[in-house]
Structure formats: structure tokens, C-alpha cells
Amino acid sequence: MTALIDALWEIFTSESTYIGAALAAGLLLFAASGELVAERSGTINISVEGMLVGGAFTAALGFDITGSVVVALVTGALGGMIVAGVQAEMSHRLAADQFVVGLTLNILVVGLAAFLEREIDLETSKAGDLEIPVLVDLPLVGRALFGQPWPFYVLYALVPACWWLLYRTRWGLEVRSSGEDPQSADVSGIDVNRRRREAIYLAGFTSGLGGAYFVFVQIGQFEPTVSGRGFIAIAAVIFGGWTLRGTVAGCILFAGAVSFRLSVQGFGYDINPELLQALPFLVTIFGMAVFARRVRPPRALAQPFIRGLK
Amino acid sequence: MTGRLTERILLYVVSVAAALLLSGILVEATGGDWRPVLDALIDGSVLGPGRWGQTLAAAAPMLLVALGTIISGRAGLVNIGQEGQLLIGTAFAVYFGFRIGGPGPINVVVLLVFGAIGGAVWAGIAGVLRFKRGVPEVLSTLLLVTVAAQAVAYGLKNQWLLLADEASRGNRNQVSAQLADDNRLPEFHIFGNDIPFAVFLGAAAAAVLAFALTRTTWGFRLRMLGRNPRAAQRAGVSQDRSGLGAFLLSGAFAGVAGAAMLAGGGFLFGNYRLVPGFSSSIGWTGLLVALVAREKAIAAIPVAIVFGALRTGSGFVGSTGVESRITEVIQGFLVLSLLIPPAVMFVRERRRARALSTART
Numbered sequence: 250m251t252a253l254i255d256a257l258w259e260i261f262t263s264e265s266t267y268i269g270a271a272l273a274a275g276l277l278l279f280a281a282s283g284e285l286v287a288e289r290s291g292t293i294n295i296s297v298e299g300m301l302v303g304g305a306f307t308a309a310l311g312f313d314i315t316g317s318v319v320v321a322l323v324t325g326a327l328g329g330m331i332v333a334g335v336q337a338e339m340s341h342r343l344a345a346d347q348f349v350v351g352l353t354l355n356i357l358v359v360g361l362a363a364f365l366e367r368e369i370d371l372e373t374s375k376a377g378d379l380e381i382p383v384l385v386d387l388p389l390v391g392r393a394l395f396g397q398p399w400p401f402y403v404l405y406a407l408v409p410a411c412w413w414l415l416y417r418t419r420w421g422l423e424v425r426s427s428g429e430d431p432q433s434a435d436v437s438g439i440d441v442n443r444r445r446r447e448a449i450y451l452a453g454f455t456s457g458l459g460g461a462y463f464v465f466v467q468i469g470q471f472e473p474t475v476s477g478r479g480f481i482a483i484a485a486v487i488f489g490g491w492t493l494r495g496t497v498a499g500c501i502l503f504a505g506a507v508s509f510r511l512s513v514q515g516f517g518y519d520i521n522p523e524l525l526q527a528l529p530f531l532v533t534i535f536g537m538a539v540f541a542r543r544v545r546p547p548r549a550l551a552q553p554f555i556r557g558l559k
Numbered sequence: 560m561t562g563r564l565t566e567r568i569l570l571y572v573v574s575v576a577a578a579l580l581l582s583g584i585l586v587e588a589t590g591g592d593w594r595p596v597l598d599a600l601i602d603g604s605v606l607g608p609g610r611w612g613q614t615l616a617a618a619a620p621m622l623l624v625a626l627g628t629i630i631s632g633r634a635g636l637v638n639i640g641q642e643g644q645l646l647i648g649t650a651f652a653v654y655f656g657f658r659i660g661g662p663g664p665i666n667v668v669v670l671l672v673f674g675a676i677g678g679a680v681w682a683g684i685a686g687v688l689r690f691k692r693g694v695p696e697v698l699s700t701l702l703l704v705t706v707a708a709q710a711v712a713y714g715l716k717n718q719w720l721l722l723a724d725e726a727s728r729g730n731r732n733q734v735s736a737q738l739a740d741d742n743r744l745p746e747f748h749i750f751g752n753d754i755p756f757a758v759f760l761g762a763a764a765a766a767v768l769a770f771a772l773t774r775t776t777w778g779f780r781l782r783m784l785g786r787n788p789r790a791a792q793r794a795g796v797s798q799d800r801s802g803l804g805a806f807l808l809s810g811a812f813a814g815v816a817g818a819a820m821l822a823g824g825g826f827l828f829g830n831y832r833l834v835p836g837f838s839s840s841i842g843w844t845g846l847l848v849a850l851v852a853r854e855k856a857i858a859a860i861p862v863a864i865v866f867g868a869l870r871t872g873s874g875f876v877g878s879t880g881v882e883s884r885i886t887e888v889i890q891g892f893l894v895l896s897l898l899i900p901p902a903v904m905f906v907r908e909r910r911r912a913r914a915l916s917t918a919r920t
């Protein structure tokens with residue numbers, strides 16, 4: 250027992266745990282901040298996973314062609330938005346079921362990326378580190394929050410921007426009312442399905458950036474899978490009660506579980522590897538089981554809006 | 560009405576053609592040639608010796624998974640964790656099948672029953688979380704897939720769970736013991752093809768389910784629950800009980816599919832052993848089959864055969880020099896293209912109705 254406590258102590262006081270957690274949380278935050286907006290508009294956007302992989306592929310492609318990480322971020326965002334386009338147009342212009350479209354997209358995008366990856370060789374590398382002076386010297390979390398490769402810092406602008414868009418603009422109000430009561434929103438002149446499409450495009454934008462982040466900050470090469478991180482991001486939104494604050498907390502908690510797993514292995518402790526692999530998912534399920542009833546989802550979540558049908 | 564029927568057929572033809580064209584362009588764009596790929600797909604799935612039997616053998620578990628999905632879908636629940644339910648079902652079948660070990664034919668039934676129980680248990684976790692704790696089943700089923708895969712991987716490393724003893728596993732790690740000859744599902748030899756028992760099981764289940772969903776009180780209850788939960792509640796349909804029942808049943812179907820793959824899948828699936836990667840995405844593909852079949856049990860049969868053909872055909876594509884994962888892409892494009900026509904028709908139908916009602920006033 251004392252050995253376990255010692256192990257936990259070592260893990261929780263080591264800087265590398267926090268660096269790992271911040272890295273993992275970054276990807277989740279990219280995906281979840283846009284997903285939050287999409288869910289507030291009334292869509293459970295299952296295709297985040299596909300958007301992440303699509304964004305990662307186009308980002309790697311952009312870097313392969315131009316050699317610039319900035320371009321890669323732009324092409325990554327575009328790639329995410331292409332996937333979002335299919336999701337948005339099919340589920341909120343045509344009336345196809347949003348889960349069906351999302352699920353198909355996930356499988357299609359992963360298959361497509363895997364196929365193309367074998368056919369074309371993509372040269373990628375990690376983005377350069379950028380240390381923010383003074384702040385990087387904070388104990389424990391300094392390096393984790395302020396000593397990362399530079400695309401990490403995009404988050405510091407992106408997350409507040411999502412908050413501002415959702416809660417401080419007319420567009421955000423219209424998005425939220427589309428998710429709460431589409432009939433009333435429609436009567437007051439809001440084009441509900443259009444707002445929902447736009448919200449999904451925004452999710453595609455942030456998840457596409459997330460895909461680029463995955464390639465250039467987290468792993469340094471392209472892989473045609475993000476192994477369920479997109480789903481964990483969706484869970485973080487639900488866990489967070491569809492608020493930005495809660496979503497961020499959810500991302501950090503789930504990323505902590507991921508990082509804990511890596512640290513345990515890194516320090517050479519012998520804990521069942523399968524349990525550790527499943528840990529982030531178990532934490533996610535458990536977190537939702539505890540919190541899902543305490544929060545109120547957008548009232549029209551996952552319900553398609555067709556004028557005249559209630 | 561004939562105008563609408565031709566419109567519908569035309570829409571389907573155009574969008575499927577577009578999907579195939581896109582796949583063809585993709586092959587050409589990456590330096591391949593589409594013609595040999597198509598030939599390989601057809602040879603590998605139908606024309607080659609013994610191949611259509613293989614195609615049916617691959618389609619059968621997909622069909623079983625799809626039928627389960629249709630049940631929960633009718634009740635308005637989105638179960639997308641069949642891959643995990645299938646794995647846990649198979650694990651249950653292996654664990655109890657080898658421990659109970661009655662006379663051959665009885666043990667085959669034991670295998671299938673415990674497969675069903677395992678699948679239902681795994682779906683049940685998500686079901687209970689949904690109805691007691693309000694966790695969206697879309698996510699919990701999905702997250703449980705990874706947990707299931709890790710649980711089975713753990714089981715395959717430990718002899719007291721699933722791992723075979725050293726004598727019967729040779730130098731292989733992480734495999735279960737092999738089912739004895741008399742513990743396997745029968746195969747039927749028709750025109751030089753081996754048709755596994757699961758094919759007949761799937762077809763019979765589809766027929767029974769099609770009847771049960773449309774002609775029984777149970778089916779009516781589920782439909783009511785799916786279409787309008789509030790009205791269903793007023794009419795005395797318990798959302799918890801009927802919904803959870805449908806959910807358990809959908810998991811059970813996935814579990815049976817896994818057990819049937821184990822006891823009758825042969826070389827296609829692990830050769831009567833539970834091995835790493837045993838499920839080989841059958842759960843996911845079965846889910847897609849159900850989605851394309853639009854919750855119709857009989858329609859799931861041809862869809863499952865097409866997807867089975869893509870799978871068996873993909874084994875032959877590798878020899879053409881084109882990456883065999885192209886079949887996943889074709890499959891994805893096909894599913895998307897099959898989603899479009901009904902959605903377009905729905906929108907047009909409503910537009911027509913609206914035009915009519917405004918014309919009248």
C-alpha cells in the first residue's frame with residue numbers, strides 16, 4: 250500500500266505528468282470547444298472523430314507541400330470543415346439522421362486517411378517549442394502550460410473566442426435558442442437549420458485545428474486514427490453540463506487520466522496495462538454516470554428541426 | 560405516383576453511381592487502375608472457387624448484428640457499441656463453453672446462449688446508465704467498445720480467464736483454446752461452397768424479426784416508444800422496461816453473432832479460437848448494415864451480402880497493387896450515397912405538401 254502511495258506521490262509531483270496532461274487536454278479542448286457550440290445548437294456531432302482525423306490528414310498534407318506549420322494549421326482547419334460540410338448539409342439541409350451520418354463519416358474518413366497514407370508518403374515533424382518567459386518557471390505546471398510547441402497557445406485564444414461567440418454575440422444567442430426551442434426560434438425569424446449548420450462548421454474548424462495539433466504537437470507524425478479522443482471530447486461536453494467551464498474541466502480530468510496512464514508506464518510501475526488503457530474511458534463513463542443527471546441538456550438536443558413538425 | 564417511383568429509383572442509381580465513380584477516381588488518382596480492382600473484388604467475393612460461400616459466411620454475423628441494431632433502433636435508442644458487445648459475447652461463450660463442456664451438440668447451444676448473455680450484459684451496462692443515470696447511450700456504448708477490447712485482451716493473457724493452457728496453444732500467445740470438432744456449428748456443402756450454419760440462423764432470425772416487429776404487440780410497443788415516447792408512456796408502455804429490454808436484446812444479437820463466428824466461422828474468424836482482433840470490425844459493419852437497411856429486417860439481408868462481398872473481395876484487391884483498405888473507402892462512400900436519396904425524397908415530399916397547402920389558401 251505504501252508503495253502505491255509512493256508511486257502516486259511521485260507521479261503527482263513530477264512535471265512530466267502535467268506536461269503530458271496538458272498535451273492530451275489540448276487535443277480534447279480543440280475538439281470539445283467547437284463540439285460545445287454544435288451541441289448547444291442541437292446536434293450531437295458524433296463525427297468529431299472524423300473531423301480530427303480529416304484535419305490531421307490535410308494538415309500533414311499541407312505541411313508536406315509547403316513545409317510550414319502555419320499553412321498546416323490552415324489546411325487542417327479546412328479539412329475539418331470539409332468533413333463538417335458533409336455532416337451539416339446531410340443532417341440539417343437534407344433530413345438524414347445525424348448519428349447515421351456522423352458514424353458513417355467517422356468510418357469513411359478513417360478509411361480514406363489510412364488508404365491515402367499508404368499511397369502517399371507524408372513528411373511531418375514537430376512544431377518548435379516556444380517558451381513564455383517568467384511564466385514557464387512556475388513550479389509543476391509552468392512548463393506544461395507555457396513551455397509547449399507554439400500551436401498549443403492557439404487554445405488560449407480559441408477557447409475564450411468560443412465562449413464569446415456563444416454567450417456574447419447575437420449569433421450565439423440564436424444558436425443557443427435553436428438548441429433549446431427550435432419552434433420558437435423559427436417563429437422569431439431565426440433560420441434554425443442554418444444556425445445549426447454554422448455551428449457544425451465551427452466544430453469542424455476547431456476539430457480540424459485539433460487534428461493539426463495532434464500531428465504537429467502531440468505525436469509529430471501522421472496516423473490515421475486518434476483512437477477515440479473525439480468521443481472523449483463529446484463526453485467532456487456532456488460531463489461539463491453543456492457549459493464552457495464544465496467542458497474545460499471535463500477535458501482536463503479525462504486528459505489527466507490519459508497522462509496518468511503514460512506516467513505510470515514511464516516511471517516503470519507495474520500496473521495492469523489493459524486497465525490503464527481502459528482507464529480514460531472508464532473515468533469518462535463514470536464521470537458521466539455521476540454528473541449526467543445533475544445538468545440539463547439543451548432541450549432539443551439531437552432532435553432534427555423540420556418546419557411544421559413537432 | 561409512378562413519377563415518384565422513377566424519381567426515387569433514379570436518385571438511387573445516380574448516387575450509387577457517384578459513389579462508385581468517386582472510388583474509381585480515387586484509385587486512378589493514386590496511380591492505380593480501377594478495372595483490375597473491380598475484377599479482383601468480383602473474383603474474391605463471387606466468382607472464385609468457394610468464394611460466395613465465404614461471402615455469405617462473412618455476411619451472416621453482420622446480419623445478426625444488424626438485426627439487433629434494428630430492434631433497439633425501433634425503440635428510438637442508438638446502440639453503436641456492437642463491436643464491444645460482440646467481443647464480450649464471444650468471451651462469455653469461450654469462458655463458459657470450455658467450463659461447462661457438455662456433450663457436443665448441447666455445448667454448441669451453450670456457446671450461443673452464453674454469447675447472447677455476454678452481449679446483453681455489455682449492452683445492459685449502457686442501458687442501465689441510460690435509464691437510471693441519464694447517460695446518453697450513444698456515448699456510453701461507444702466508450703464501452705474500447706473497454707471491452709481491453710477486457711478481452713486482459714482475459715487472453717490470463718489462463719484463469721480465456722487463455723489456453725500451454726499444451727494447446729503451442730508457441731502462440733494470447734489465444735484461447737480451440738473448440739473441439741463436435742463443439743462446432745455444422746457447415747453445409749452446396750455447389751462446392753461451404754455455407755456455415757450462421758447463414759441460415761441469420762436468415763431465419765430476419766424473417767422472425769420482420770414478423771415480430773410489424774405484427775405483434777411487442778413490435779408495436781417498440782415502434783410507439785421510438786416514434787413518440789410521450790404517447791407511448793400515456794398508453795402504458797414503460798420506457799424503462801421496454802426500452803431496456805430492446806437494448807438488452809440488441810446486445811444479445813451482437814453476442815450471438817460473436818459466438819457464431821467462434822463456433823462456425825472457421826478460417827474467416829480466428830479458426831475456432833478467440834484471438835486478438837477476433838471481431839475484425841464485424842460489429843461496426845453490422846451497424847452500418849442496419850443503418851443502410853433503414854430499420855427493415857428483410858432489407859438487411861441483401862445489404863449484409865453486399866458488405867460481406869466487399870470484405871471477402873478486399874482480400875483479392877491486394878494483388879492488384881492497390882492498397883486493400885480501398886474497400887473501406889468504397890463502403891463508406893456507398894453508405895453515404897444510400898443515405899442521400901431517402902433524405903432528398905423526404906425534403907421534396909414536404910416541399911410539395913407545403914406548395915399544395917399554400918395553393919389552397
